[in-house]
Amino acid sequence: MAKQLFNQPSPLETRVVSKNFAIEGSETLDVYLKNDGYKAFLKAKEMTPEAIVEEVKTSSLRGRGGAGFPTGLKWSFVPRTSPKPRVIVINADESEPGTCKDRLLMEYDPHQLIEGILIAGLAVDAHKGYLYIRGEYRYLIEKMDRAIDEAYAKGYLGKNVAGTGFEFDLCTHSGAGAYECGEETALLDSLEGKRGVPRMKPPFPAVAGAWALPTLLNNVETFSAVPAIIRDGGAAFAALGTPKNGGTRLVCISGHVNKPGVYELPLGFPMMKAINEVAGGIPGGKKLKAVVPGGSSCPILKADECDIPMDYDTLAKVGSMLGSGGMVVLDETTDMVRFALRIMKFYAHESCGWCIPCREGTTWLKKILQRFYEGQGRREDISLLGELSKNMLGRTFCALGDAAALPTISIVEKFTEDFEMYLARQEVMV
Amino acid sequence: MTFSPQLEERFAKMLTRYPEGRTRSAVVPMLIYGQDEVGAVTKELIEEIARRCKVTPLQVDEVVGYYSMLHRKPQGKFHVQVCTNISCQLVGGEELYEHAKKKLGLGHKETSADGLFSLEEVECMGACSWAPAVEINYDFHHFVTPEKLDQLIDGLRKAH
Numbered sequence: 001m002a003k004q005l006f007n008q009p010s011p012l013e014t015r016v017v018s019k020n021f022a023i024e025g026s027e028t029l030d031v032y033l034k035n036d037g038y039k040a041f042l043k044a045k046e047m048t049p050e051a052i053v054e055e056v057k058t059s060s061l062r063g064r065g066g067a068g069f070p071t072g073l074k075w076s077f078v079p080r081t082s083p084k085p086r087v088i089v090i091n092a093d094e095s096e097p098g099t100c101k102d103r104l105l106m107e108y109d110p111h112q113l114i115e116g117i118l119i120a121g122l123a124v125d126a127h128k129g130y131l132y133i134r135g136e137y138r139y140l141i142e143k144m145d146r147a148i149d150e151a152y153a154k155g156y157l158g159k160n161v162a163g164t165g166f167e168f169d170l171c172t173h174s175g176a177g178a179y180e181c182g183e184e185t186a187l188l189d190s191l192e193g194k195r196g197v198p199r200m201k202p203p204f205p206a207v208a209g210a211w212a213l214p215t216l217l218n219n220v221e222t223f224s225a226v227p228a229i230i231r232d233g234g235a236a237f238a239a240l241g242t243p244k245n246g247g248t249r250l251v252c253i254s255g256h257v258n259k260p261g262v263y264e265l266p267l268g269f270p271m272m273k274a275i276n277e278v279a280g281g282i283p284g285g286k287k288l289k290a291v292v293p294g295g296s297s298c299p300i301l302k303a304d305e306c307d308i309p310m311d312y313d314t315l316a317k318v319g320s321m322l323g324s325g326g327m328v329v330l331d332e333t334t335d336m337v338r339f340a341l342r343i344m345k346f347y348a349h350e351s352c353g354w355c356i357p358c359r360e361g362t363t364w365l366k367k368i369l370q371r372f373y374e375g376q377g378r379r380e381d382i383s384l385l386g387e388l389s390k391n392m393l394g395r396t397f398c399a400l401g402d403a404a405a406l407p408t409i410s411i412v413e414k415f416t417e418d419f420e421m422y423l424a425r426q427e428v429m430v
Numbered sequence: 431m432t433f434s435p436q437l438e439e440r441f442a443k444m445l446t447r448y449p450e451g452r453t454r455s456a457v458v459p460m461l462i463y464g465q466d467e468v469g470a471v472t473k474e475l476i477e478e479i480a481r482r483c484k485v486t487p488l489q490v491d492e493v494v495g496y497y498s499m500l501h502r503k504p505q506g507k508f509h510v511q512v513c514t515n516i517s518c519q520l521v522g523g524e525e526l527y528e529h530a531k532k533k534l535g536l537g538h539k540e541t542s543a544d545g546l547f548s549l550e551e552v553e554c555m556g557a558c559s560w561a562p563a564v565e566i567n568y569d570f571h572h573f574v575t576p577e578k579l580d581q582l583i584d585g586l587r588k589a590h
Contacts, residue, residue, distance in 0.1 A: 006560060006572075085449075097515045097554040130447075135462055135499045136555050138568040171447045174459040177499030179553065193457035193483065195496040211449050254517035254558040261559045296516055296554075326558060328517055342519050346553055352496075 006104060007261025010278045014240055016248045017224045018264045021108040027143065029150050032111035038162055040230035044119045045164045047230075049080055052123040056226065058234030060246030064101075065091055065182070065219030066295065066324040067399075068312045077206035078124040078216050086126035087210050088117055089191065089217045092133040092140075093175055093182040096295035097346060098326025101250035101262050102220035106133075106140045109224065110147035111156075114170065116223035118161060119230055121168050124216050129170040132187055134177070141172050148172070179350035183398045184217050186352065197354040198398035221250060221325075241267030245311035249325055253279040256286070256331035268309040275306075275329055286331040290415070294323025296343050297403030299410035319410075336418035340411045341369040347404035358401035361392040365408060372419065375426050382419050385412045431478040437467050445482065453483045457490055461500055469504040498553075506541045506548030508586050510534065511565045514551055517558035522575075526562050527551050529576040533583060546590060547583070 003024055009015075025031040032038075044052050057072030078086055090113070094102040105113055117129050133141050148170055151157040159167050173191060175181050181190045185199035188210050209215025225247060229237045238246035245267035251274060252262045258280030265274060271291065275281065282288060288303040293310070299320040308314050315322045330339070348362040365388060368381050389405035389412075396402065412419065433441065441460060448455040460479045461471060468475050471494050480487040494500045512527040531537060534547050541548040557563030560572035564579060571582060 094556045095554060098517055098558050099554075100556045100558045100560070103556050128449075134556070135497070136565060136568075139570070173447075173455075174462055176458050176462045176497035178497050190458060191455060192452070193454035193485070193489075193493070195493050211452050211455075213449070252559050254561055255520040260561070292516070326517075328520070328558070330520065334520065339516065339519070342514065342516055346515055349553060 007259065007263075010259075010261075010263050012273070012278050013264045014248050014266045015264050016228045016237070016240065017105065017109070017112065017221065018250065018262075019228075020112065021104065026108050027110055027147065029111055029147070029154055029156065032109070036227075036231060037111055038115060038156065040227035041115050041118050041122075041162060042164070044122050044230050045162075045166065047122075049123050049125060052119065052230065055230060055234040056123070059225075059229040059237040060234075060241070060244055061222065061225055061229060061237065062245070062312060063219055064221035064225070064249055064325065066096060066297070066321075068322060071218065071222055074206065074218070075120065075123050075216060077204065078126075078214050079207065080125045082214050084213050085128070086124050086214045086216065088120055088124070088126045088129040089188065089205075089210055089215055090117060090129060090131045090220060090223055091182065091184065091187060091217060092131055092137070092220045093187060094137075094220070094324075095134055095179040095182050096297060096324040096326055097343075098252060098254055098292060098295045098328045099324040100252050100254075101325055103137065103140060104250070104262055105220050105224045106137075106144055110144055111151065112227055113220060113224050114147065114151055114157065116226035117170060118157075118166075118168055119226050120216055120218070120223060122166065124214075126216060127167050127169065129168065130191060130210065131170065131172045132175060132181070132191055133172055134175045134181075136177065138174070141174055144172050178352075179346075180352040180398075180400060183400065186398065187217070188215065195352070197352045198400075200397070219324075242309065242311050244313060249322075251278075251310070252326045253329065254326070255292075255329040256282050256334070257329050258283050265310070268311045268314075271306045271308055271310050271327075274310065274327070279329070282329065282331050284331075286333060288329070289332045289334050290330040290336075292326070292328035292330070292407070294321050295326035296328070296346065296407060297321070297399070298323045299406045300414065302414050336411055336415040337369065337373050337422055340408060341366070341373050343407055343411075344369050344404065347400065351400060351404070355397045355401070357392045358396040358404065361388060361401065362404045364388060365404065372422055375422065375429065377419070377422050377426065379423060382412060382416060431474050433464070433467055437463060441482065454485045454489065457483050457485065457493060458497065461490070461494065461497075465500060471500050471502050504541070504545070507546050507590070508566055508583075509548045509550065510583070511550045511552040511555070513553070513555050513557065513561070513563045513565075515554040517554070518562040521561050523562040526564070526574060526576060526579060530564075530579060533580060546587065 061071040181196040186196040190196035348366040392405040444456040536549040
């Protein structure tokens, strides 16, 4: 019997980070070693740290956690010769609504992630890594613990990694339920045993991160892409995508589609093709209304804006983001007031309360949307939602304020008719 | 306060993981694993973790309110968490949560009188492509329908 996967693969995928997912026993070191495992690490061991960073730059890999920052550039910021020891922190606090990909990378290919972390260790001369996994993913903490134990037992972690004399220690660290801890500096505070509130930047984590040590912090998928980049070359990875948008990424398709799932697609893959062919189209022959392209923080796109290639630059051009790869598809029956309310309930719940524009703004927006949804909306609320959101933009410590404001602004502006419909219904009731 | 041998071993390991003098880092993981065994974050648990991590009880106490998975009162033996965030909402997550409320006779963060079940409407759990999703304790359930939820709950009730 074939391995039972979360969803059936699509023939339209380009499998790089997910290439081992369907292999029986892919979570074990033996199977990993049989499938190119540790070729990249051994190759990297023969390279200079500068050459490793250069290779990652060539790949044009960009952070897969949400911000899309060029990975090689981030690595180059870590002061390799600092007298302080460097540490690596892996962000597995996957919590952006619409996003469920890091789960699969840890579940099906934990050793690929470990190898990616080890290569980063070579690049920045770090010897210690902390894998911060959200508390809800307890079964994955256990899976990663088992993979780490196996790697230690077989000499792929510890004092003499793969017989090369390189030393590296890795452990998991459990979160306990907080979206905000996906923000890198809040994650660091949480890792230090505090409330997960964001830090003032600068200093950036590369200079003073966990325990004030120079810290390299990337998302699970970002690290997982590194072995392929080193093994096959940065140029080969880059060539899979479009210029400046290298490689492939895991796209989590959810919402109103026939075949929701996580699919690995090259950067620049057409969005409509992803919806209609990869994910099997919209059920019941209904029409597309909107798409959240990369997790709930991203401005929403109307159906007529979705005929675009999915890459960072094109998404930026249409005023949105690729974010964390969480693509949520909405059909024509979707009530945008209800949808906007659910988004805002989330941000109001998850705002850490550290800074006022976010703490108060999200709660006010939630209250306004709530009364609208309950049939108590006022005409001026429509513009109030937009103005209030715009006043939050850029005025908060971290990106959570923007993450709440941006989708709201886009929904109110692009789907004003949904709000108008609520007002019209109220008038009829009176 | 002592814990099971397995948890003692885990705690001992946790305290050695962080750079020297940084045992405070173990506070959050120790709280969540400790809570799983004790049933809730009690005053004794806070004091014990503070002692082991070499911080004040207040430094432990102040993080408890921040993290949504930490709770000071015991939850049900089976903690039913229903996600209603966007990906789940679009495919019936809110209706599923309403169904769970009726089925269990509980509201948000309420625990049944017999201590068997508790219910919580939760934020995104990372199961968006397999929505609607429910997590019971640490077990994920995907593509959950009201019928499937009934079966799950009845099964747990019977097995108990």
